[in-house]
Amino acid sequence: MSTSEQKFIDLMKQITAYSEAIALIHWDLRTHAPKKGMDQRSETISLLSEKVTELQRSDLMKQLITELKTSNISPIIEKSVQECERIYNKQKNIPTEEVVEFIRLSSKSETAWQEAREKRDFSILAPYLEKLVEMNKKFAQYQGYTENLYDGLLNDFEPGLTTEILDRVFNQLKPVLIKLVKQINNANVTVDASLLQKPFPKQAQEAFSLAVLDKMGYDFDAGRLDETIHPFAIGINPNDVRVTTRYDENDFRTAVFGTIHEGGHALYEQNIDPDLHQTVLAKGASMGIHESQSLFWENFIGRSRSFWESHFKLFKEHAPDSFQSVDFDEFFKAINEVKPSMIRIEADELTYSLHIIIRYELEKELINGDLKVKDLPKAWNDKMEAYLGIRPENDLEGVLQDIHWAAGDIGYFPTYALGYMYAAQIFNAIEKDISMDQMIRLGDFEPIKAWLTEKIHRHGKMKQPLELIEEVTGEGLNPDYLIKYLTNKYTDIYQL
Amino acid sequence: MSTSEQKFIDLMKQITAYSEAIALIHWDLRTHAPKKGMDQRSETISLLSEKVTELQRSDLMKQLITELKTSNISPIIEKSVQECERIYNKQKNIPTEEVVEFIRLSSKSETAWQEAREKRDFSILAPYLEKLVEMNKKFAQYQGYTENLYDGLLNDFEPGLTTEILDRVFNQLKPVLIKLVKQINNANVTVDASLLQKPFPKQAQEAFSLAVLDKMGYDFDAGRLDETIHPFAIGINPNDVRVTTRYDENDFRTAVFGTIHEGGHALYEQNIDPDLHQTVLAKGASMGIHESQSLFWENFIGRSRSFWESHFKLFKEHAPDSFQSVDFDEFFKAINEVKPSMIRIEADELTYSLHIIIRYELEKELINGDLKVKDLPKAWNDKMEAYLGIRPENDLEGVLQDIHWAAGDIGYFPTYALGYMYAAQIFNAIEKDISMDQMIRLGDFEPIKAWLTEKIHRHGKMKQPLELIEEVTGEGLNPDYLIKYLTNKYTDIYQL
Structure with missing residues (x-):
């Protein structure tokens, strides 16, 4: 296995690990978590999600995609590279500040939705x-x-x-x-x-x-x-x-x-x-x-x-x-x-x-x-x-x-x-x-x-x-x- | 608040967030987690723990400790800096490969302990x-x-x-x-x-x-x-x-x-x-x-x-x-x-x-x-x-x-x-x-x-x-x- 391939596999493992922690937190929040603990928990989700995004749009990711696309690789790596490239391109094209703005707006909008429902307005x-x-x-x-x-x-x-x-x-x-x-x-x-x-x-x-x-x-x-x-x-x-x-x-x-x-x-x-x-x-x-x-x-x-x-x-x-x-x-x-x-x-x-x-x-x-x-x-x-x-x-x-x-x-x-x-x-x-x-x-x-x-x-x-x-x-x-x-x-x- | 202080607070928040995810995983492993999922989960714990250690012994941490020790800071920041310095010094002094060796050895030793118990030997x-x-x-x-x-x-x-x-x-x-x-x-x-x-x-x-x-x-x-x-x-x-x-x-x-x-x-x-x-x-x-x-x-x-x-x-x-x-x-x-x-x-x-x-x-x-x-x-x-x-x-x-x-x-x-x-x-x-x-x-x-x-x-x-x-x-x-x-x-x- 080439060095790039190994690095790419490691990168995916890291993304998987963060995603696994995030998924467990989501499960816990919706089944078992006591209500007072939720505020700090959502900061933890934010941090871990940021880490996933950082890896997905990292220079290392870009480099590995470029290298592996022209290499002789297994079908699994090939498809994985395609999926990572899809995500990379999507994120690369949207300016970071607009992503942040969208998240902020969605959050406010959800609150407004709650209020709109209460007032039926x-x-x-x-x-x-x-x-x-x-x-x-x-x-x-x-x-x-x-x-x-x-x-x-x-x-x-x-x-x-x-x-x-x-x-x-x-x-x-x-x-x-x-x-x-x-x-x-x-x-x-x-x-x-x-x-x-x-x-x-x-x-x-x-x-x-x-x-x-x-x-x-x-x-x-x-x-x-x-x-x-x-x-x-x-x-x-x-x-x-x-x-x-x-x-x-x-x-x-x-x-x-x-x-x-x-x-x-x-x-x-x-x-x-x-x-x-x-x-x-x-x-x-x-x-x-x-x-x-x-x-x-x-x-x-x-x-x-x-x-x-x-x-x-x-x-x-x-x-x-x-x-x-x-x-x-x-x-x-x-x-x-x-x-x-x-x-x-x-x-x-x-x-x-x-x-x-x-x-x-x-x-x-x-x-x-x-x-x-x-x-x-x-x-x-x-x-x-x-x-x-x-x-x-x-x-x-x-x-x-x-x-x-x-x-x-x-x-x-x-x-x-x-x-x-x-x-x-x-x-x-x-x-x-x-x-x-x-x-x-x-x-x-x-x-x-x-x-x-x-x-x-x-x-x-x-x-x-x-x-x-x-x-x-x-x-x-x-x-x-x-x-x-x-x-x-x-x-x-x-x-x- | 000084820039260093704000950076230090952010760093502690990151450490806290990783630690929070690790703690939830530990709780889950010992209460609810299905047994087949545990292998991959332990890789996730390893990654998150590494991230904590990386932050604790990072150059940024060292720099902030040095800066803040001579600054006019609140008692909470002061004690936090001391605690971070204690951890930094401890980790800095032990070569990374020996830490890795110790973790590897402890893990093998725990397995040997199980076997020794079974055989009462x-x-x-x-x-x-x-x-x-x-x-x-x-x-x-x-x-x-x-x-x-x-x-x-x-x-x-x-x-x-x-x-x-x-x-x-x-x-x-x-x-x-x-x-x-x-x-x-x-x-x-x-x-x-x-x-x-x-x-x-x-x-x-x-x-x-x-x-x-x-x-x-x-x-x-x-x-x-x-x-x-x-x-x-x-x-x-x-x-x-x-x-x-x-x-x-x-x-x-x-x-x-x-x-x-x-x-x-x-x-x-x-x-x-x-x-x-x-x-x-x-x-x-x-x-x-x-x-x-x-x-x-x-x-x-x-x-x-x-x-x-x-x-x-x-x-x-x-x-x-x-x-x-x-x-x-x-x-x-x-x-x-x-x-x-x-x-x-x-x-x-x-x-x-x-x-x-x-x-x-x-x-x-x-x-x-x-x-x-x-x-x-x-x-x-x-x-x-x-x-x-x-x-x-x-x-x-x-x-x-x-x-x-x-x-x-x-x-x-x-x-x-x-x-x-x-x-x-x-x-x-x-x-x-x-x-x-x-x-x-x-x-x-x-x-x-x-x-x-x-x-x-x-x-x-x-x-x-x-x-x-x-x-x-x-x-x-x-x-x-x-x-x-x-x-x-x-x-x-x-x-x-």
């Missing part, structure tokens, strides 16, 4: 959001985007993704979803989820959640399950990938489907090839691919009829007496209730993508078009009414519900909907090799986990998201599989 | 220990010690402490303890702790432990209680000082007295003056002073008759039925049973210091005298027999029981006994201001905590340990108070 957030939109445009320009600035933002969250692709797939998806929602609203079948909303002690929910994680193949020697307020999965290192969940004692769905969802994320990072550990590739390929793994498990497996055929008995073993008389069919329908909601994070799998499409259309117009920040609330409400048939009564259940824009993240939302489309497409691909319905009905997830590991998980960031999808499924992003899946499932449940 | 550890003894001697020489090298090691763990002081106080303490143990062995009164060794569910122990911590004034908004194998308290920052404990379901004493002990450590760090936060002074004055705070609470309060007069009811509320008929006097005697034990960490408060004196005498002879490592086991066993009247049957219950020497820590043990003497001396001082017996019997610890904060806790490392003891108690280290306390207490319990 979007105008408190608006001036910050205007500046954040302008800075985001500028950042895209620094990356060399001139015409379609929003493409620059998309590319940051999902390398290779463009408005051209999103317009195409969303234009296919949107009318189908709108039509299905309308049909369901007019259907004769009523689905009633209230039968699920009965007291279910936290400890019993936890025991069932742990049992399901275990069946999924989650490795408890390389992770753990904790309680939190806003659930997440976090890879502290690939042998320590933690899942968190929230227990609502009057609605077990929050914890159970939340745990399966986060468990899907965690399986991804637990099964990255050890050869990639301590490189910049030991992460999921992209936000969208990551989300495909969580949704694959949560919805395509976890909300399927066959899953509950194999797990209903286990569920009842953990559930209180009041659930013992619940009928299987009623239960299955209830966990798949479609009910247009004002709030994205409470949405069912059918309407969820419509929430995302609304945000996509709005943020694209903010960046590339003529939409003004001040006009956002009305534009939001109009789209909600047009697509979901409901209109928010105030901004709290409208444009103020998500923190993303207030935090400066524009171009992030689409990855959620991508996750759905990728997941459906992957499910279709896996069915060519494995009889999914049968395996899920048997509760035998080992072959499924092995397939996902072989085709997706082990590769980490070795492949770009769209390249990975093409390889795994034999075609590019195609919304038809999601359309087919949702149409079949809900036509059946609601007898459309 | 000291000779497996001996060669490593010989080298560690030699390196420790060399390190003391680097610090400028020529005659009394052991003083150099002592000074590292307890600044200002010398063999002269220890010889004097241990020579006073030792005969009294030996005599008391003999008297108790021959006493007519028998104390039976087996009445405490009854099943006591973990959750109930935890609830009682939490209640006691709360009464002590431990701030749960700036800390938490977790389960571990080898309990400890750790200050991640002064507003996040965590306590851990171990639950033995057949002996509640482990958890309850362990929690009070660690709670005493934690109160110290929670109550350091905010002006010292993020400086190198935001820690306890020394190992010995720290231990005095844990022992003060564990023994001088927690094992006192008056404490249980105010807490016996609370105890019974948490204890299972089998404890309800236990008589108060029997209970009080049982928690103060004296029973010479082979194992230091299982020792009672009377015999504990004898275990320490044995180790002190042996390690002093290893460094300053003619004792050879190969002769340690016999020397150990002889002293056990002479001081405690029992002789280990193998090295596992003899010289192999503690990890300290195998980890390269020589000069550390005395701080445990110092803690006892300091605690007794502080208890005597506090009684001049507060009617301790009355306050403890009322269960009103607020004035006690306030006194300790005012006199000790808030000062952090602003004062040297012996300087602090002198200020707080009006005299230097004096073992008479411990002697008097133990004599009175055990004369009473065993009717000597």
